[in-house]
Amino acid sequence: MPDTLVRPTVDMAPTDRTARDMAPTHSTATPARRPDRFDRDGHDQLIDVRDLQAALPGIHGLRSWAHEALAVAPGESAVDIGSGSGSEVLAFAEAVGPTGHAVGVEPDPNLLAAAERRAAEAASTAKFATGDAYGLPFGPESFDAALCERVLQHLTAPARAAAEIARVLRPGGRVVVMDSDWGTAIVHPGNRQVVHQVIETLVTNTTNPFSGRRLSGLLHRAGLVIDEVGSHALVQDAGFGAGALVARISAMAVARGAITEQQREDLLTDLERGAESGDIHLSVTMFAVLAHKPE
Numbered sequence: 001m002p003d004t005l006v007r008p009t010v011d012m013a014p015t016d017r018t019a020r021d022m023a024p025t026h027s028t029a030t031p032a033r034r035p036d037r038f039d040r041d042g043h044d045q046l047i048d049v050r051d052l053q054a055a056l057p058g059i060h061g062l063r064s065w066a067h068e069a070l071a072v073a074p075g076e077s078a079v080d081i082g083s084g085s086g087s088e089v090l091a092f093a094e095a096v097g098p099t100g101h102a103v104g105v106e107p108d109p110n111l112l113a114a115a116e117r118r119a120a121e122a123a124s125t126a127k128f129a130t131g132d133a134y135g136l137p138f139g140p141e142s143f144d145a146a147l148c149e150r151v152l153q154h155l156t157a158p159a160r161a162a163a164e165i166a167r168v169l170r171p172g173g174r175v176v177v178m179d180s181d182w183g184t185a186i187v188h189p190g191n192r193q194v195v196h197q198v199i200e201t202l203v204t205n206t207t208n209p210f211s212g213r214r215l216s217g218l219l220h221r222a223g224l225v226i227d228e229v230g231s232h233a234l235v236q237d238a239g240f241g242a243g244a245l246v247a248r249i250s251a252m253a254v255a256r257g258a259i260t261e262q263q264r265e266d267l268l269t270d271l272e273r274g275a276e277s278g279d280i281h282l283s284v285t286m287f288a289v290l291a292h293k294p295e
């Protein structure tokens with residue numbers, strides 16, 4: 001698997017509001033572990049940010065690996081679960097050709113509409129269905145290949161999503177699941193205790209923050225056979241400075257009383273100075289698992 005360095009941009013933060021709405025087992029009993037608490041300016045902007053992210057070389061590299069590992073062939077059927085703005089479904093559509101079937105499942109209506117619009121503009125055969133990882137709108141053994149990228153970290157019940165993936169795969173069908181693991185987040189430079197509290201704030205505000213390390217176990221328990229596990233550190237470009245994420249999360253850390261406003265300012269100053277001198281490192285590691293359904 002490639003190990004290219006990229007800016008983490010949007011995936012350095014939990015972003016999905018829909019996950020909160022769709023997650024059926026989420027309850028007020030677990031208020032700290034929920035998807036997106038951040039306001040966003042609108043879906044179009046979100047789509048733009050995702051496009052930016054998709055254009056980054058590292059994400060391209062990881063996705064190339066996923067497509068190579070899945071090796072979707074003409075005539076096959078492939079599904080992308082939580083397909084966002086649809087780029088990977090378009091790639092699947094090209095791979096399966098006119099005799100195959102490529103579909104994206106997406107609960108967010110704006111993302112779904114954007115993906116459909118793009119497919120139409122590209123004259124792609126990619127199809128999109130409104131749906132949820134907890135209850136995929138397909139019968140059993142419908143697909144030869146499945147992809148699920150950066151979705152499970154937003155789910156309160158990822159095992160149910162894994163069971164759905166196993167259900168819709170044909171015997172011998174392949175899946176790649178990718179996700180970040182926020183326990184691997186690094187923020188440098190800065191006071192270690194303050195940094196710890198900021199990362200802890202990020203972790204407690206992500207529904208399934210350690211998703212990355214759990215992927216293999218999750219798929220194994222769903223009855224799938226693990227074929228390959230890889231990782232990929234998303235390292236923010238040093239020229240990007242402290243970035244918006246640390247500013248936002250550290251403000252949240254102040255709001256929850258984990259750090260003081262002065263500590264936050266000192267951290268942001270340290271990061272800006274680090275950026276100026278080239279001594280800055282902001283990263284999170286993403287994990288990817290290739291698995292298949294036994295014959």
Ligand SMILES: C[S@@+](CC[C@H](N)C(=O)[O-])C[C@H]1O[C@@H](n2cnc3c(N)ncnc32)[C@H](O)[C@@H]1O
Pocket residue numbers: 011015016018019020022023050081082083084085105106107108111131132133134148149150151154155
């Ligand atoms: C970080 S985005 C990733 C999008 C896309 N997979 C990609 O890699 O560009 C998370 C996606 O998961 C979708 N999502 C959130 N909750 C979901 C659920 N319960 N079932 C299926 N998709 C969900 C969101 O709408 C969003 O498109």
